[in-house]
Amino acid sequence: MVTMACSYLILFLHFLLLLNFIFLSHATSIYDSFVNCLTTKSIPQSEISKIVYSPNNLSFNSILQAYIRNRRFFNSSKTSKPAIIVTPTEESHVAGIVLCTKEIKLQLKIRSGGHDFEGISYISDVPFIMLDMFNLRAISIDVNDETAWVQAGATLGELYYNIWMKSEVLGFPAGVCPTVGIGGHVSGGGYGNMLRKFGLSVDNVLDARLVDVNGRILDRKSMGEDVFWAIKGGGGASFGVILAFKIQLVQVPQTVTYFKVERFLDQNATDIVVQWQNVASKIDNNLFIRLLIQPVTAKNKEKVEGAEDTKTIRATFIALFLGDSSTLMSLVSKEFPALGLTKKDCFQMRWIDSILLWANFDNTARPEALLNRTGDSLLFLKRKSDYVLEPIPKDKLESIFQKMISLGKVGLVFNPYGGRMNEIPEDETPFPHRAGIIFKIQYSANWNESGLVAEKDYLSQIRDLYSYMTPFVSKNPRQAYLNYRDLDIGTNDQGPHSLEEGRIYGIKYFKNNFNRLVKVKSMADPQNFFKNEQSIPTQTHSIHAKWTRKYRRMFQSR
Template identity: 55%
Template sequence: MKVHIFTFLSFLALIFVSTLVTSSNANIVSNENDIQDKLIKCLTNHSLDSYPISSLIYAPQNTSFSIVLQSYVRNLRFNTSTTRKPLLIVTVTHVSHIQASILCAKENGIEMKVRSGGHDYEGLSYVSIVPFFVVDMFNFRSVDVNIEDETAWVDAGAILGEVYYNIANKSDTHAYPAGVCPTVGAGGHITGGGYGNLMRKYGLTSDNLVDAKVVDVNGRILDRATMGEDLFWAIRGGGGSSFCVILSYKIKLVKVPKKVTVFRVSRTLDQNLTDIVDQYQHVAPNLDRDAFIRLTLGVTNSTKTGLLTNQATYRCLFLGDTQSLLSLVHENFPLLGLEKSDCLEMSWIESVLFYYDFAMETPLSTLLDRHPSSLTSLKRKSDYLKKPIPRYGLEGLWKLMVELQTPQLTFNPYGGQMAEIPADVTPFPHRAGNMFKLQYATNWNEEDNDRSKYYIDLTRKLHNYMTPFVSKNPREAFLNYRDIDLGINHQGIRSYIEGKKYGVKYFKDNFDRLVKIKTVVDPDNFFRNEQSIPTLPR
């Protein structure tokens, strides 16, 4: 009888708990629906008659919601059925829509994310651990080039391919020092301190920013003169999403020759790989600043044995002719064995396509395609190398990469202009003293969560192996290679402490200045995400 009573009571308890969970879930859904309704009503009420907003609001109940959401999800890890979805997406077309969104977010106490349509490795512009809605900037994509004063106004929702294409349409001797991937969004790239293969000649993307238009937490439209130099300093490498909504940037164009020279060559382990990479580490940061040679390490099948072996791929952009490049490489980097047949001369805009591995016959209009040719799940991490990896470290690296198979490791050389700009000129502190910026990259196609964990762990293993060889105290990281492994801010009473954990890795000694500016321009921490700049503790 006691057994039966115990079983019956357990059954009742199970029903009770199940009812509580079901009731709790129902309350959450009901509460979120209420917030959603209030947001829509608020947005509509604060919409200007000349710029109505109602047709630009997408809720999960809309048939087009998934299409709009997924259009700019570049990491399929965050495009699953279990990924938390925004309450709304507002595809703004006018600044008044952004002002209304800020006002309504504050009025309803709801988190507002701003998405520019770029690569956002951790999805922080469209994923959150709390209820939120998205202001989508993809309609803000104008690029207005002025060759006479060598500047251009670039909207935050433009992609780099659109920027490059519009510059080339006006001039064959001007460029912009930004990323090598055409589908990267200008919004996050510029304000995060972006870089590319013109870095050694002209510095970072954010180093060539001369003005900006933003909307602050009070809905005011500001430019450099009205926002002040502190805020302008902060958004040139400190990430705009912590401070305001970026509308557009005024960028400074740079000069390039009518013809540049490029090459892409690969070497495997049985081609003296250790000696070649060792020599590369010593010379790449010290070459003439007109030369940028990127190295990507991975694995491939050996043509001799068919087994996996290590491979190094070298990609070069040189602001000069073939003969000058050959002389430079033969004198400084002879082990590469570069030949004239490896080199190609072309316009700078053609080199953009070449560097990203497009086929030679690819039309320039491809740069206007806002969507990558393929999408995968991915994980990225970063490091800074201050001295060459010793030979024993390289030999251990070869063994580990064959074991792991999937991750790649890319070396981006410093030197040149990057060694001359002081660390506090912008929030981006990783300047003199660095030889290379490193990127760890793993892509996969399986959608299962267990497989995602497997590939993320592979990336972490490669990153862990490099610990003895990279920067220390702090182990530095690059903001535009967002990495949640560095810490998450839950925006509670420990916000400053949590923020400092990842903040000093991204910004080093510039972190505290960013916090002070944030506290002044956004004292209530309205502009926030899982790795935003915190305010000073009260």
């Protein structure tokens, strides 16, 4: 019996070695085919060897993991590694990469910063090539025109720093996390703490450079207004490879004011949140007040022996005011008195320094810290989103807070709208969430514990809270923000029902703009080469399926 068991073990080990040999042989074959193709696209062999990485390359894993921002997909069985990683250093490289990926019939995944919360820029269920844009991060600032060209692989922090180096009175309305990549952030909308004054990032895009499905490098004029419209909020990865955006910079005052104020339930936090809902989207456009709602443990202040710490809600109000603290104090005292803001809560500074505080750097950090592309330590995380059109009544807020306390591990981020967002029509860009919205919700779950048990617990909690919030948020559709990527709301297997599957999540992300996005996609990429789990589908698959069903019925009726 022992001998037989050993024989089975030896056979099994031989089988594993055979599978590994087959995999490596297949990977080598793909690599050779891809490299040979690139040489036919006028890319010198000396350049190819520096930008193309197979799994056998010693740098492969470090490049792959460098921009994975979610530990759920880091060194995990869920992480289906790419067959090849390509890190172009020239725009012409990207054109060749697109054409050769098509020729060897693989999927192309495009990564600019890796902050897509579901990791779809670097994982896939099918063999794929990952195009990582981190080497294409040039930034050119024109102070006279107040414009800039920014390549897709640059981070927001690098953009902010480069603007500051040229001018202390220019800025750009974009996100508060400095390690986010420009390509994904801007093409998905680009939400930040100056949107009430200046709108979204996409509302300040003047031009773009894009590699299309035919390997052409196009600008706004040559791609046409339909495609240019589509990549300003419709997700660039559905239409091509974003190389760069030309953006309109905005004027910021030499002095801005920041505050961060915490209130707990026993400090009338619920009443303050009620007033925030009625004020934050209507107050002066120069003021943005973000609200974080988090379940926390309140320490036993009296230190009574045997008494347990109690669970409560902490409401944190974080603000950027484009002006001085005296003006801010006067404004908040009049419009938002429940907050109880004091002068000592307010800190005047340069705009660039406010960027550092919003990014959770301490007040001793220098602007050079924004050049760090790696960011904070890696967490396991999940995000979801919602939009609120009517204030949530006090009794309902109380029930939400109690629900959060009972769950214990999920936070909410309320981001106010109003101002410039009310002035821009829903169809001006694919991003439709405009007038009528009071605030956007981000559901946030972060954890450090590894393993499926912890993941199941946190995912269950965030989905539970999302379900509980259904009566209080937008309906028909229940809207969602593309850059808070959430595969729970629908995915696409790119099969014969692609259009129907795409409509499920597409309507939530884009409302009626989804229909125009499908038309643009069908025109620009009719064979659906640029695709992912939540990409814009073409009409072709649906039409093909319709005719297939029609002829099947005709055949069966005979």
